[in-house]
Structure formats: C-alpha cells, structure tokens
Amino acid sequence: MISTILIIGxxxxxxxxxxxxxxxxxxxxxxxxxxxxxxPYQRPPLSKKYLSGEMAADRxxxxxxxxxxxxxxxxxxxxxxxxxDAAARQVELADGEKLTYDRLLLCLGAESxxxxxxxxxxxxxxxLRGVADVAPIRAGLKPQSRVVIIGGGYIGLETAATSxxxxxxxxxxxxxxxxxxxxxxxxxSQYFAAEHASHGVNIICxxxxxCLEGQERMERVVCADGSHHEADLVVVGVGAVAATELARKAxxxxxxxxxxxEYCRTSDAAIYAAGDCTNHxxxxxxxxxxxxxxxNAFEQAKTAALNMLDRPVTHDRVPxxxxxxxxxxxxxxxxxxxxxxxxxxxxxxxxxxxVCYLKGRELLAVEAVNHSKDYxxxxxxxxxxxxxxxxxxxxGAQALKDAIESQS
Amino acid sequence: MARIIFIQPDGSRREIDAxxxxxxxxxxxxxxxxxxxxxxxxxxxxxxxxxxxDPAWLPRLEPREDMEEAMLENAWQPHNNSRLSCQIQxxxxxxxxxxxxxxxxxxx
Numbered sequence: 001m002i003s004t005i006l007i008i009g010x011x012x013x014x015x016x017x018x019x020x021x022x023x024x025x026x027x028x029x030x031x032x033x034x035x036x037x038x039x040p041y042q043r044p045p046l047s048k049k050y051l052s053g054e055m056a057a058d059r060x061x062x063x064x065x066x067x068x069x070x071x072x073x074x075x076x077x078x079x080x081x082x083x084x085d086a087a088a089r090q091v092e093l094a095d096g097e098k099l100t101y102d103r104l105l106l107c108l109g110a111e112s113x114x115x116x117x118x119x120x121x122x123x124x125x126x127x128l129r130g131v132a133d134v135a136p137i138r139a140g141l142k143p144q145s146r147v148v149i150i151g152g153g154y155i156g157l158e159t160a161a162t163s164x165x166x167x168x169x170x171x172x173x174x175x176x177x178x179x180x181x182x183x184x185x186x187x188x189s190q191y192f193a194a195e196h197a198s199h200g201v202n203i204i205c206x207x208x209x210x211c212l213e214g215q216e217r218m219e220r221v222v223c224a225d226g227s228h229h230e231a232d233l234v235v236v237g238v239g240a241v242a243a244t245e246l247a248r249k250a251x252x253x254x255x256x257x258x259x260x261x262e263y264c265r266t267s268d269a270a271i272y273a274a275g276d277c278t279n280h281x282x283x284x285x286x287x288x289x290x291x292x293x294x295x296n297a298f299e300q301a302k303t304a305a306l307n308m309l310d311r312p313v314t315h316d317r318v319p320x321x322x323x324x325x326x327x328x329x330x331x332x333x334x335x336x337x338x339x340x341x342x343x344x345x346x347x348x349x350x351x352x353x354x355v356c357y358l359k360g361r362e363l364l365a366v367e368a369v370n371h372s373k374d375y376x377x378x379x380x381x382x383x384x385x386x387x388x389x390x391x392x393x394x395x396g397a398q399a400l401k402d403a404i405e406s407q408s
Numbered sequence: 409m410a411r412i413i414f415i416q417p418d419g420s421r422r423e424i425d426a427x428x429x430x431x432x433x434x435x436x437x438x439x440x441x442x443x444x445x446x447x448x449x450x451x452x453x454x455x456x457x458x459x460x461x462d463p464a465w466l467p468r469l470e471p472r473e474d475m476e477e478a479m480l481e482n483a484w485q486p487h488n489n490s491r492l493s494c495q496i497q498x499x500x501x502x503x504x505x506x507x508x509x510x511x512x513x514x515x516x
Contacts, residue, residue, distance in 0.1 A: 061438070295454075322451055322453040329452070372453075372475050376455065379482070
C-alpha cells in the first residue's frame with residue numbers, strides 16, 4: 001500500500017509528477033519539498049522575457065497556490081532536503097524535520113558549472129539558474145553597461161540577446177571554434193553568430209578565460225591570449241552538472257547523473273528520479289543519456305509517477321529543445337550523434353532552414369531555424385523511424401514529410 | 409479580468425476569471441484546466457495547449473501567425489477553429505470567450 005509519496009525538487013519534473021499522480025488517482029499524502037521559496041515555476045523565461053522585465057514574476061509559477069490546496073499537496077518550499085536514508089525510507093530537512101515515504105521521487109535538477117579560475121568569486125560574476133539569480137543580473141543590465149558573457153551556449157546566447165536588446169554593450173567569449181558547438185551543426189552556429197553580430201553582439205570564439213581581475217569587484221576578464229575585456233557585469237554559462245549529492249550520499253548509483261532504468265527507477269526500488277539529474281536509457285537511440293530540457297523533465301516525471309503507482313510504463317521519447325535568440329526560434333528534435341549524413345534544407349539567407357541528420361535512410365535529428373513545419377514533421381518521422389529518401393529530403397521546397405521513401 | 413469558459417476533455421465546464429495581459433494558456437495552466445498541457449510554456453514549440461474556439465468568437469481573435477499555423481498542422485485533430493492558447497492574449501474583448509479542450513494533445 002502506497003500511502004505517502006515525497007517529491008524532492010520543485011522544478012518542471014516535480015510539478016509534472018504532482019499532476020500525473022493526482023490525475024491518475026493517487027489520493028494519499030503527497031509532499032513536495034523544494035529548496036527555493038517560490039511556488040514551482042518555469043525556468044525558460046529566466047534568460048529571456050523575465051530577465052528583460054517584460055514578464056512579471058507572477059507569470060512564472062505553473063499553478064496558483066489554490067491548485068495545490070485543491071489537490072491536497074503539502075508544499076514544503078524554501079526547505080532543503082539534506083539527508084536521505086534509503087534503508088529507513090526517510091528524508092531529513094535542514095531544519096531537522098524528518099519525513100518517511102513509501103515512494104520517493106528525486107527531481108534535483110542540475111547546477112551551473114562554476115568557473116574555477118582566479119577571481120571567479122569576485123562580486124559581479126553571475127550565474128543564471130534560479131529566479132533569485134535574475135534580479136542581481138537585471139540590475140546591472142543598463143544601457144551602455146559592459147556585459148561579458150562567458151560561454152556561447154543556450155543560456156549565454158539568450159542572455160546576450162536579452163542584454164543587447166536592453167541596450168548593453170555585450171561580448172560573448174567562447175572557448176570552442178564556434179558557438180553552440182556541442183548542440184548544433186556549423187551552419188546553424190554560423191547563422192546565429194551572424195544574427196548576434198548584426199544586432200551588435202561581439203562574439204569571440206577560440207578564446208579561453210584565464211582570470212577575472214578587479215579590486216572590490218570584478219572589473220575585467222582576461223583571456224589566455226593576453227586580451228582583456230572590461231566588464232561591469234559577467235554572466236557565466238559554461239554548462240551544468242547533475243545535482244546528485246543527496247542521492248550519492250544515500251548510496252544510490254550515480255554516474256553523470258542519478259542512474260535510472262527505463263522506468264525512471266534508481267538503484268533503490270522505492271526511489272525514482274526524473275529530469276536533468278538523471279542518467280537514463282534512451283531506447284530510441286540505443287544508449288544512456290543525460291538531458292537538460294523541459295521536455296525530458298516533463299516526460300520522465302510522467303513516467304516515474306505512473307511507475308510509482310505500480311503502472312509499468314517505459315520512458316522512450318524523442319527529446320526536443322528550443323532556444324529563442326532575438327527574433328529567431330531554434331527548434332531541435334532528436335539526438336544527432338552517430339549520423340552518417342547531414343542534409344541542409346532551405347537557404348540560411350532566407351532566415352528559415354533546417355539541418356537533418358541521417359543514418360542511412362533513418363532520420364536521427366533535425367535542427368530547425370525559424371522552421372516549425374520541419375520540426376513538427378521530424379518529431380513524428382524520428383519517433384517512427386520512417387525510412388526517408390535523402391535526395392528528396394534535400395529539396396527544401398518539398399515538405400519534409402514528403403521525403404518518405406516510397407514502398408516500391 | 410475577463411471571464412473565460414473552458415469545456416474540459418471530460419465535458420465539464422470550468423469558468424475562470426483571467427487577468428488581462430496574460431495568455432489564455434497561462435490562465436488555463438494557473439488554474440489547472442484539464443488537458444491544457446503547455447509543455448513549452450508559451451514558446452510555440454510543442455502544440456500541447458491546443459484548444460477549439462467557439463466559432464462565434466473566432467472573428468474577435470487576432471489571426472494565426474505562420475509559426476502557430478505550422479504547429480497546428482501537426483496538433484491532435486486540428487479544425488478550422490483550432491488555436492494554440494499560448495498565442496491568444498487575454499483582453500477585455502474576450503470576456504465570455506468559450507473554448508473546448510481536445511481529448512488529446514500532440515505529443516509524439
């Protein structure tokens with residue numbers, strides 16, 4: 001008999017698990033523990049419209065407080081879980097409260113990777129992960145402020161675009177030879193680099209930050225080639241690491257994330273995990289992955305919730321991601337590793353194109369720039385492993401779904 | 409405020425007073441209207457906030473833009489009165505708007 005379910009983590013996964021558990025009829029005690037004081041909220045706007053101030057704080061939470069009351073959710077917000085005793089099925093909070101569970105769901109998320117170079121701890125160096133990180137950054141985004149972004153990934157580039165729109169002088173320092181190098185094709189990197197440049201963002205690749213200098217606070221960023229960049233504000237976006245400490249100390253298997261199976265179950269049968277914190281199998285792509293995305297958090301949470309109620313269902317989804325930079329929407333579906341052919345559809349100069357990744361006739365991933373049609377068609381084609389005709393695929397004038405290989 | 413009427417997938421009626429300036433999707437999500445999943449939170453990236461608008465109200469809405477159009481093509485059972493609720497801003501003109509939430513949303 002499952003009478004108490006605890007969820008640790010009030011992000012996308014935690015919020016979704018609550019929904020699914022109640023929708024599927026779990027009527028027992030349901031407790032959500034979150035170390036942030038806010039009601040569970042969406043993170044994507046933090047580098048976009050919430051950072052710019054266009055979106056008010058009351059639009060961030062998924063649900064109103066009344067929703068949690070109606071569904072009898074015990075919210076323990078602003079409370080940190082500090083210890084997990086898997087044998088006793090007990091969680092201890094920082095204030096000493098102890099809670100026992102029949103099933104536990106860990107939605108611990110990921111933490112910003114920190115800079116370790118000299119000066120990294122100076123005031124004026126910021127990371128962007130939670131809502132509390134935003135106000136100090138926003139306060140520094142004044143017209144003509146010199147903003148240096150370390151890292152040309154999603155968060156860095158979205159923050160760069162927002163800062164530029166707010167009138168700041170923005171420089172992005174990227175270690176690799178192109179922005180977003182780990183997530184998109186060179187042609188997509190090139191397109192976004194040109195977009196940023198046309199809006200006046202200064203992107204510098206192949207550059208390694210060696211230290212941050214300043215007296216009372218950070219004043220300049222120094223790179224390995226001796227160049228330096230004066231800065232009023234630095235935002236660091238150099239990736240994230242899975243938040244696994246609680247799980248690891250409890251003896252759960254962890255390896256670049258909490259190791260779970262396709263049922264979202266950890267190495268302890270009563271404990272499940274979902275979202276950015278997990279290392280999980282992807283049956284569709286035939287390997288283990290750790291994904292940082294809204295979609296994965298949502299879908300894994302749903303899967304975990306059903307399994308916690310002893311309704312066996314596996315997590316086998318095609319992941320998708322998006323990023324908004326200036327007036328461009330980048331939509332990505334699938335995982336592009338192991339491809340043998342990259343096909344460009346459409347002309348980047350038209351501001352709407354996509355890059356398809358094929359393995360033989362099978363579509364593995366699509367990166368769509370301002371091309372929702374290709375993206376939506378690809379979601380289906382990738383999931384169903386529909387054989388495609390690569391030559392027809394390359395004709396951007398034809399719909400992606402019409403590239404299906406005929407049966408003859 | 410504008411009063412919005414949602415017909416949920418189980419046929420039940422849910423009336424919500426939505427503040428002006430937010431989207432129809434946000435109003436639905438804040439109150440937990442059944443069937444409005446809104447995975448991407450309004451980025452027009454998932455087509456899981458699809459609703460059918462009472463035809464009488466269609467002329468009062470801003471028309472669909474290209475991106476919404478493309479997303480709706482692959483939504484679950486789109487009709488002429490299909491909209492993504494994240495693309496509809498709540499205004500005083502929409503007081504009394506009625507929409508029906510489909511039985512499923514597009515998740516591949």
